[in-house]
Amino acid sequence: MIRKEAISIVVKKIGDHPVISANGLISRDLFEVCDRNSNFYMIGSMGLASSIGLGVALKNTKKRIFVFDGDGNILMNLGSLITIGTAKPKNLVHVIFDNSSHESTGGQPTATNKIQLGKIAKSTNYRVFQVKTKNQLVNVFQKIKTIPGPIMVIVKIQKGGVTSKRINIEPTKIKNRFMNSLKK
Amino acid sequence: MKELTQKQIFDYLFNNGIENFIGVPDSTMKHFIDQGFKKNKILITTKEEEAIGIAVGMSLSQSNSLVFMQNAGFANSLSTITSLVQLYQIPIIFLIGWRGFLENDAPEHTKIGKIQPKLLQALSLQSKILTEKNWKVSCNWALKLIKEKKPCTLILKRDFLD
Numbered sequence: 479m480i481r482k483e484a485i486s487i488v489v490k491k492i493g494d495h496p497v498i499s500a501n502g503l504i505s506r507d508l509f510e511v512c513d514r515n516s517n518f519y520m521i522g523s524m525g526l527a528s529s530i531g532l533g534v535a536l537k538n539t540k541k542r543i544f545v546f547d548g549d550g551n552i553l554m555n556l557g558s559l560i561t562i563g564t565a566k567p568k569n570l571v572h573v574i575f576d577n578s579s580h581e582s583t584g585g586q587p588t589a590t591n592k593i594q595l596g597k598i599a600k601s602t603n604y605r606v607f608q609v610k611t612k613n614q615l616v617n618v619f620q621k622i623k624t625i626p627g628p629i630m631v632i633v634k635i636q637k638g639g640v641t642s643k644r645i646n647i648e649p650t651k652i653k654n655r656f657m658n659s660l661k662k
Numbered sequence: 663m664k665e666l667t668q669k670q671i672f673d674y675l676f677n678n679g680i681e682n683f684i685g686v687p688d689s690t691m692k693h694f695i696d697q698g699f700k701k702n703k704i705l706i707t708t709k710e711e712e713a714i715g716i717a718v719g720m721s722l723s724q725s726n727s728l729v730f731m732q733n734a735g736f737a738n739s740l741s742t743i744t745s746l747v748q749l750y751q752i753p754i755i756f757l758i759g760w761r762g763f764l765e766n767d768a769p770e771h772t773k774i775g776k777i778q779p780k781l782l783q784a785l786s787l788q789s790k791i792l793t794e795k796n797w798k799v800s801c802n803w804a805l806k807l808i809k810e811k812k813p814c815t816l817i818l819k820r821d822f823l824d
Contacts, residue, residue, distance in 0.1 A: 533719020
């Protein structure tokens, strides 16, 4: 399973709920697979998707908030796990698309195949699920519907695929339409 | 700045629509933060950039935030300010403790204390220095900018040595 396939499976399972997506190919894939007003594409500020997601989750307790993160992104902001695990938002689902590489910058390695990110997250009060296949991915998103967060789903993916196009929406427009979608 | 003034500043901002106070502590603003803890309104993060990210998420949800930090943390945050706060035009009030303001402050603060005004200028991030006399005027200025959906900075000088 490559990232784009995984993203398209997850998007189908989560309905209209807000998504905050990490910079680089994750946001680009999401934009190409399913552009919607409730996607907040974080095109810069690497590492902060989960922090933005925490802020949105704490203020929108009736909605389930999804963060689409990468392994390089979360490794850059591991402190976020501490803060999320302390605030314990029941409505936050943190999805890590993990290919153990910085694919957006040319495929350089990250350390997620040498350490256990799931164990770190578990120790910070997350409920952690790890999947490798499309079937497991579909099933886990069914399963977590009734489980309170913070939840981490680590999706092991392969590198590769055609590079998705850049997001051609003005950042302020991304913001405005996301804010309007939260009001509904 | 006096303990009482710092507490008054917190109360004033809180009573005028700032709902979230997020950041990394600085001794310069100890009493401001203590007052926030009394009101159960403080969220401490592991790093300043994380605080900015959370504040952005809250701002997207129509809830205004102040992010507090020392100027060392401000230096950590430059890229987050340019590529998130300014890029998406997110209204946030930054409260920055100015270490290195006094020439004989601890040596690790000397350089950043000296270049802090230039950094703010280079970022085109509007700022005002809080004083015992003008704090209310400066707070009103910041609250007005927030209403106009603009980020801005309030500076608290470290005017004592320990």
